[in-house]
Amino acid sequence: MNQIVLKTKRLILRKYATEDIDNLHAILSDPVTMQFWPAPFTREGSEQWLHNNLKRYRAQGYGRWAMVHQESGRIIGDCGIVLSELDNQMEHDLGYILDKEYWGLGLATEAAKACKEYGTSELNLHRLCANMAFDHIGSQRVAEKIGMTRVKEYRNKRNRDILTYLYVWEASSQS
Numbered sequence: 001m002n003q004i005v006l007k008t009k010r011l012i013l014r015k016y017a018t019e020d021i022d023n024l025h026a027i028l029s030d031p032v033t034m035q036f037w038p039a040p041f042t043r044e045g046s047e048q049w050l051h052n053n054l055k056r057y058r059a060q061g062y063g064r065w066a067m068v069h070q071e072s073g074r075i076i077g078d079c080g081i082v083l084s085e086l087d088n089q090m091e092h093d094l095g096y097i098l099d100k101e102y103w104g105l106g107l108a109t110e111a112a113k114a115c116k117e118y119g120t121s122e123l124n125l126h127r128l129c130a131n132m133a134f135d136h137i138g139s140q141r142v143a144e145k146i147g148m149t150r151v152k153e154y155r156n157k158r159n160r161d162i163l164t165y166l167y168v169w170e171a172s173s174q175s
Helices: 018-028 041-059 107-121 137-145
Strands: 004-008 011-014 064-069 075-086 089-098 129-135 150-155 162-170
Touching: 004 107, 011 089, 011 107, 018 041, 018 064, 018 075, 041 064, 041 075, 064 089, 064 107, 089 107, 089 150, 107 129, 107 137, 107 150, 129 137, 137 150
Parallel strands: 089 129
Antiparallel strands: 004 011, 011 064, 064 075, 075 089, 129 162, 150 162
16 A cells, blocks of 8 residues: 655655554654644544545545655655645645654655645646644745745634634646
8 A cells, every 4th residue: 555656856755554553643643743733633533544544545546645754764744635624615735744853854845846746737636725823834834835825814613713824826827
């Protein structure tokens, strides 16, 4: 199941396999890495995350993928596209989570850019969205670096009702 979906200069994005749970949970349960989420994941939450993505691969052919650092071979995050409800509307949501040890190195941008290109070329998507907490400056920068524009703010019921920014990329208006 460790099928490679994308390669970048420094990363491999591949489908999750059930044996990835320990490495995934180490990232999703970290309070610093997950500080912009409602809470760090429990073991059960991490297992559900992994299994939801395995189901997405079968049903849709895509989802969130393990972000593997090529040099170390270590899973350092998660990136991909899922169909998700954002502010009461179904959208193709481009999301990314990066282990805090790798922040500030451009790796989230590298992964998100590759996923955006995959979404447009392989999935024929003409619109992608990303949402993040209003104070998650790093995530906002990633979205902007890959050509997304902040289009609105809303109160996110799924994330403590906090102010959330919605970023959008549309093929008709940008590259």
